[in-house]
Amino acid sequence: MSDSQKAGRLSDVDLIVEAALEAGRIALGFFRQSPEVWWKNGGLSPVSAADFAANESLAAILRSARPGYGWLSEETDDDADRLSHQTVFVVDPIDGTRGFLAGSDLWCVSVAVVTDGRPVAGVLYAPSLDELFVATAGGEASKNGKPIHVSQRLGDDPHRLATGEDMLTGFDPDFRKTVERVKHIPSLAYRLAMVADGRLEATLVKRNSHDWDLAAADLILERAGGALVDLSGNALRYNRAEVSHDELCGAPASQLPEFLRQLSHRRDS
Structure with missing residues (x-):
């Protein structure tokens, strides 16, 4: 069985976890290595070789496993065809590129499955921190496999x-x-x-x-x-x-x- 066939048998959440981990591994190889940088949006936003490499990995894994899903990524030219799809992948190969290029650990790979306008599976992977956040609609949110919850502010806490x-x-x-x-x-x-x-x-x-x-x-x-x-x-x-x-x-x-x-x-x- 080919890798794409194996990926096709995964649930959506397991698929995007696998894809995010691989993209994070690729991006981490560029981290603090002075990757080549270009500027977009009129010179306001940086994009690096790491962004493009991670995006290529995500596209290869996800689009081959779910050819019927639409695709929206920060680093792929937008295609209005996505609007005809009930379900789309929504991807940022490196969220926090400025921080990534500055050597900050606070960046992550972001991958979501969106159906009818709302996310039904989501993954954030911060490779430099070894943190993996996962959630599914109707399920619980987790960080490295353990449930997480929002703050319960007490009394005079700031x-x-x-x-x-x-x-x-x-x-x-x-x-x-x-x-x-x-x-x-x-x-x-x-x-x-x-x-x-x-x-x-x-x-x-x-x-x-x-x-x-x-x-x-x-x-x-x-x-x-x-x-x-x-x-x-x-x-x-x-x-x-x-x-x-x-x-x-x-x-x-x-x-x-x-x-x-x-x-x-x-x-x-």
Whole structure:
């Protein structure tokens, strides 16, 4: 039996785990080795030889195993054909490329299976940290095989937030005093995973994040007891014609109303 036939027999979640692990192994071979770098989006965003190599590996494994699925990746030219597919792979071969190129450990491979606009299986693999986050719709979220849960803030504990200072503008002053901002985390997907496993209470996301940054982490956060929503409290939809998103909030479900209330103050200020 060929490798593609073996992959075709795997469940979707086992398939994307296998693909993410292999892509992570490939990317790790470039890490701190000064890979070649190009610039895209008008010179605003770096992309490296590691991104392309990991993307090629993901495409080879996933698309051969599920030829009937659509494909959306940060490092593949977008094809509107994906919109005709009920189920698509949504992939970021290296989320946090700037951090990767700077030698930070905080980057990951992000792979999701999205059906009817919502993720049904998601994997984040941080090779440099040896951390594997996995979730399926209806199942639990795990980190290295152990269940994870969002933070349960107690009493006067500070709100540990990952966000830009500008996103706190307009918060109620008393609430602002309870916020402890954490150091910048270059990977948005990994930041959401930190909310899922309770190291952060929440993250506020600036506009112009993309499906590939979010889809896998969205499901992992949801299955850990949290949610990623827009500032009106709506869950995100993926595999639309437009793959970018407005401002977002990811937090434990129990804390979301307060964060959204504070963010509404900000918008009204």
